Amino acid sequence: MGNPVAMFEIVSTDPSRLGRFYGELFGWTVNADPAWGGYGLVDTHSEPGPLMGGIGPSYQPGDTGVKFYVGVDDLGAWLGKAEGLGASRLVEPTDLPEGYGSFAMFADPDGNTVGLWAGPTGGS
Template identity: 60%
Template sequence: MGQPVAFFEITSTAPEKIRAFYTELFGWSAEADPSMDGYAMVDTGAGPEAVGGGIGPSQAPGDTGVKIYVRVDDLEDRLSRAGELGADVLAPPMDLPEGYGRIAVVSDPDGNPVGLWA
């Protein structure tokens, strides 16, 4: 059985502009949360089984764009396997707030960021 896409993230140096673009284009709702440095959780309005996402400010040079997070059973195992397949670790494992699990970000062999979420 394959691993499902669990989350998407859109980061920008102009997060308000990008948030307005996506919410107006697709009818999503996304309110910036000041306690999360302006990060906005996205509700696509597609129901409880839909893949959720977030839109927020860039945290480092070159990190703007769209990335997916794939649900994995064992974060460290998948990080190791990604390395064997030519990935570099962009963000080491970190805990998400409020018990939402752990994430890490790798780059695929073409340099595209891919999030892993356990």
């Protein structure tokens, strides 16, 4: 069985505007948190269980866009496997606040940014 897409993220120079856009378009709820710099967790209201997501602010030029995160059990091992297949490591395993697990990121051989996510019960 393959690893599932576990989370998505949309990074914008105006995350409030995009939160309203996706809320109106798809009926999603975006709960922006000022403590997280305006980053908002997205409830897609999908079934059988909603796909986790977030809409957040841009922190540097060129980081806007849509990213997906694949659920894995060991961030370091999967980063190493990706590098062995031609990827470049972008973000080392990093814990998320409030028990949301941890993540890492790499650029695939074409330069697309891909995230890895180990949920609250996963390892890093």
